[in-house]
Amino acid sequence: MEKVEKDHAALAEEFIKDEERVDWHDGALWWIRQKRDMAAKNIPEWEALREAASQIKNNVLSNLHDYLLEFEANVTKNGIKVHWAADAEEHNAIVYSILKEKGIEQMVKSKSMLTEECHLNEYLIERGIDVINSDLGEYIQQLDNEPPSHIVLPCIHKRKEEIGEIFHEHLGTEKGVSDPTTLTRFARRHLRNVFVTRRAALTGVNFAVAETGEYVVCTNEGNADMGAHLSEVQIASMGIEKIIPQKKHLGIFLRLLARSATGQPITIYSSHFKKPRKGQEMHLILVDMGRSRQLGRPDFRDSLKCIRCGSCMNTCPVYRKSGGLSYHNTVAGPIGAILAPNLDMRKHADLPFASTLCGSCSNVCPVKINIHEQLYKWRQVIVQEGYAANTKVLGIKAMAWTLSSPTSYSTIGKAGRWVLNNIPFAVNNKFNPWYRQRDMPDSPKESFGEWYAKHGKDEVK
Amino acid sequence: MADVLKNQPSASPLPDMSAFKGGNQDVVATYCEVFTGIGGKAFRVKSFAEIKHRIAEQFDTAQRIITSLPELSDSFERLSIDIDPHTFDDVDVAVIEAELAVAENGAVWLPEQRMGQRIVPYICQHLAVVIPAERIVPTLHEAYAKIGAGDYGFAAFIGGPSKTADIEQALVLGAHGPISMSVFVLGQGTTPNSVASY
Numbered sequence: 001m002e003k004v005e006k007d008h009a010a011l012a013e014e015f016i017k018d019e020e021r022v023d024w025h026d027g028a029l030w031w032i033r034q035k036r037d038m039a040a041k042n043i044p045e046w047e048a049l050r051e052a053a054s055q056i057k058n059n060v061l062s063n064l065h066d067y068l069l070e071f072e073a074n075v076t077k078n079g080i081k082v083h084w085a086a087d088a089e090e091h092n093a094i095v096y097s098i099l100k101e102k103g104i105e106q107m108v109k110s111k112s113m114l115t116e117e118c119h120l121n122e123y124l125i126e127r128g129i130d131v132i133n134s135d136l137g138e139y140i141q142q143l144d145n146e147p148p149s150h151i152v153l154p155c156i157h158k159r160k161e162e163i164g165e166i167f168h169e170h171l172g173t174e175k176g177v178s179d180p181t182t183l184t185r186f187a188r189r190h191l192r193n194v195f196v197t198r199r200a201a202l203t204g205v206n207f208a209v210a211e212t213g214e215y216v217v218c219t220n221e222g223n224a225d226m227g228a229h230l231s232e233v234q235i236a237s238m239g240i241e242k243i244i245p246q247k248k249h250l251g252i253f254l255r256l257l258a259r260s261a262t263g264q265p266i267t268i269y270s271s272h273f274k275k276p277r278k279g280q281e282m283h284l285i286l287v288d289m290g291r292s293r294q295l296g297r298p299d300f301r302d303s304l305k306c307i308r309c310g311s312c313m314n315t316c317p318v319y320r321k322s323g324g325l326s327y328h329n330t331v332a333g334p335i336g337a338i339l340a341p342n343l344d345m346r347k348h349a350d351l352p353f354a355s356t357l358c359g360s361c362s363n364v365c366p367v368k369i370n371i372h373e374q375l376y377k378w379r380q381v382i383v384q385e386g387y388a389a390n391t392k393v394l395g396i397k398a399m400a401w402t403l404s405s406p407t408s409y410s411t412i413g414k415a416g417r418w419v420l421n422n423i424p425f426a427v428n429n430k431f432n433p434w435y436r437q438r439d440m441p442d443s444p445k446e447s448f449g450e451w452y453a454k455h456g457k458d459e460v461k
Numbered sequence: 462m463a464d465v466l467k468n469q470p471s472a473s474p475l476p477d478m479s480a481f482k483g484g485n486q487d488v489v490a491t492y493c494e495v496f497t498g499i500g501g502k503a504f505r506v507k508s509f510a511e512i513k514h515r516i517a518e519q520f521d522t523a524q525r526i527i528t529s530l531p532e533l534s535d536s537f538e539r540l541s542i543d544i545d546p547h548t549f550d551d552v553d554v555a556v557i558e559a560e561l562a563v564a565e566n567g568a569v570w571l572p573e574q575r576m577g578q579r580i581v582p583y584i585c586q587h588l589a590v591v592i593p594a595e596r597i598v599p600t601l602h603e604a605y606a607k608i609g610a611g612d613y614g615f616a617a618f619i620g621g622p623s624k625t626a627d628i629e630q631a632l633v634l635g636a637h638g639p640i641s642m643s644v645f646v647l648g649q650g651t652t653p654n655s656v657a658s659y
Contacts, residue, residue: 028630045481055476062473065466078614084462136636137627153627160629180631188637195637196547212610222583222623222638229580229615230546240465245475247610251601252478254618255566265495265566266601266620269583269638275614277579288464296468 005328007350007389009433012322015157016437025157026320032153033314035263036364043255053252054368057305060243061295067210067243068286074213078275080282088118091287095120095202095235096127098283102233104129104200110217110224111135112204113151113308114237114287116330117343120202132194134223136187143170149324151331152261152310157323191223201227205238205284206307207253211246214274215284218257218267225271235283236273240291241304253307256366260309294342299377303338305367312361312371318354327351334361338374341382349387352378391433410449417443483599488564489646492597496567499621500634502643505594509533512591512645516556519643520587524553529577530591546580555585562597562644563604568620569644570604572613579615588619588639593647 016022040046060067072082085091091114099107107124109115109131121131121142133142137154141147144166148154155163164178173186203224207216215236217224228234244253258264276282295301313319313333324332329340329348334355340348352375361371382388383396402412419426420443428440493503506512509532516537520526527540527549533556540555549555557576559569569590573579582588598604608616623638634640 031630048480052476052478052481055473058473059475062470064469065462068462068465134637135627136625140627153630155627156630158629160631163628180628181633183628184625184633184636188635191637192550196550220623221625221636223636225579225583225617226637229578229583247608248478248602248605251481251605254601262626265499266563266568266618268499268619268621268624270568270618270620272611272613272616274616277573277614292464292468295465295470298470301468301470 005347008322008326008328008354009350011326011328012354013436015323015326016321021157021159022321022323024159025323028156029314029320032262033311033364036260036311036314037263039259039263039265043259049252049256050366050368053256053307053366054305056244056249056252057367060241060245061301061304063245064240064243064295067245068240071208071210071213071243072286074210075284076213078213080213080276080284083283083285085285085287085289087287087289088120091115091118091237091285091289092120092123094283094285095237096124096129098233098235099124099129099200102199102281104233106130106132106198107200107202108132108134108194108198108227108231109202110204110219110227111138111154112202112237113148113330114204114239114289115202116147117289118237118287120237132191132198134191134194134221134227135219136184136221136223139187139191140166143167146325147330149332150310150313151308157325192226195226195230198227199231200233200235201231202235202237203228205236205242206257207244207250208238208242209245209247209250210243212274214247214272215242216250216254217271217273218254218269219271220262220264220268222269225269228271228273229277231280233281233283234273234276235285237285237287240286240288241306257307257309260311260364260366290343294339297342299381300338300342300374302369303335303342303371303374305369306335306339307367309366311364311366315360315364317356317358317360322354327354334371334375335369338369338371338378341378345382345385346387349382350389352376352382353388353392410447413447413449417445417447421445478602481600481602483565483603486564486599488597488599489594491564491599492562492567493646495564496621496644499567500624500632500642501567501621502641503646504643505646505648507648509647512556512647515643515645516554516589520554525551526554526556527552527577527581527585528556529575529581530556530558540577540581542577546578546584549578549580549584552581552585554587554589555581556589556591557582558591559644560596561604561607562592562646563599563601563618563620564597565600566618566620568618570608570616570618572611572616574613582617582619583623583638585639586635587641587643588622589643589645590619591645591647597646 160178167173319333337351359372561570625636
């Protein structure tokens with residue numbers, strides 16, 4: 001199979017060249033995982049909350065059609081204009097037409113993974129509309145012309161000195177300034193000016209309540225609100241899976257979301273938008289973009305329960321050591337690896353293999369998605385559909401032959417041990433992709449089978 | 462939508478949520494402890510006079526201080542609900558009253574009527590919120606039960622000063638919103654008359 005772009009392994013290889021950075025990245029994310037654990041342990045009914053959240057999301061998926069209609073009717077009744085978009089192109093065209101009608105050429109946007117997926121910024125910039133990402137991490141990534149590497153912590157892979165350099169280059173801060181408070185204050189002043197001058201603001205959506213037609217946006221920085229409440233046109237973009245049935249269900253999800261994400265008891269801001277303010281126009285865009293197709297895959301539909309907390313990334317040994325950008329997909333990590341093949345199986349065929357299948361992701365998931373099982377199932381689908389890389393297919397075939405009979409298993413085992421003990425350079429070389437960032441194990445002199453044949457009868461009585 | 466209907470799985474029931482509720486703890490003490498833990502400042506006060514005193518003590522009264530509370534409008538600028546929200550850009554302190562507060566997470570519930578204008582609790586440099594002690598509930602479950610459908614166009618839980626840790630996970634208070642948040646827990650028996658008035 002021909003690959004034009006670099007796959008996860010190749011991109012990860014670039015990331016891990018800097019060992020000190022990898023260790024720091026690994027540690028930073030693990031610390032967030034530990035904060036999540038402490039927050040979860042403070043809630044005695046934590047597991048019951050996860051179970052309830054999972055059941056609510058199961059109910060949503062089983063009745064999504066009616067909930068969407070109920071939501072649309074209530075949103076419309078509240079005075080917000082509803083739009084439907086089947087894909088990225090339709091979504092982007094809707095945003096553009098809303099702005100164009102008002103003659104608006106500048107927009108401020110808070111964090112929305114969906115609009116990243118849709119490449120909205122590029123689309124609008126091509127048409128002469130200036131877009132600024134207002135979440136600090138996303139703003140830094142935008143200045144550096146890179147996508148976010150983490151859905152909650154967009155520039156977690158960057159060192160403060162690199163961010164200082166970006167600020168120096170693009171915003172004119174003094175060279176060498178890298179203190180996080182100084183940089184944040186500078187961005188605050190700069191973006192304050194953006195907020196007060198933009199006529200249009202776009203936000204994402206965390207939860208959309210079918211029962212009341214309101215939607216909830218969660219941030220820590222207050223950037224979504226600064227944009228929205230100063231705008232004359234407010235736009236919200238959401239995937240159709242963001243629906244929850246009733247308002248009281250927010251109690252469950254808001255107790256879980258921030259604790260799972262960062263270990264905070266709740267995000268600083270949980271904003272409930274229901275109606276436009278006087279003189280303001282509000283639009284809500286409901287986007288499918290592959291969600292309805294994923295809903296039709298029984299093995300994978302549970303991935304649509306995701307509330308985008310990022311806890312599966314923080315805990316994942318592969319994510320922590322390979323960095324979010326190596327997943328070459330808007331949503332990285334374990335959840336990204338089960339969402340991406342639905343969007344483009346060929347392009348993302350490598351992602352379900354970027355996992356040890358240790359199951360830690362499923363254990364921390366606040367809505368109990370069986371992430372590691374879905375990774376395993378995607379591998380099977382991808383090999384069956386012929387999208388797996390050749391080396392993987394050959395390896396799997398060789399393994400199948402090895403395990404097919406006791407004779408071939410013991411012959412290969414013997415040969416492997418002989419190679420490692422006598423000519424280790426035959427595998428410890430740069431032609432073996434496995435060896436590149438790893439040491440081959442020391443090999444025992446004999447297998448358990450051989451040992452047992454010699455000693456078993458005497459010693460096991 | 463036809464695809465959604467065709468592809469959605471068979472019916473799955475909603476869970477029973479009746480078991481989710483807070484314990485019998487001292488909600489005021491828990492609230493103050495949690496709110497302090499997330500970087501806020503909590504004060505237990507007995508009267509509006511004390512609140513005025515605390516504000517004068519903490520902030521520079523020569524700066525613009527606005528309030529939506531009639532009890533405080535003799536000391537601070539009464540905020541207008543009709544003017545252009547951009548005009549609040551130079552506000553140093555905004556003093557508003559919350560409808561509820563949640564002990565478990567430190568957040569206060571602010572429907573827009575309590576904010577005066579939607580932008581107020583976000584655009585000010587320092588946010589001060591008054592919450593009568595008897596309106597503190599244990600968890601979000603009790604909060605949503607009290608809120609019900611709610612007669613608002615916009616409302617928010619706000620739990621602390623605006624914050625970011627986007628640069629190397631270093632916590633910085635004051636990302637885009639307020640740099641500090643103070644909550645005045647007003648002792649029982651001193652409920653302001655504004656409770657019933659909106």
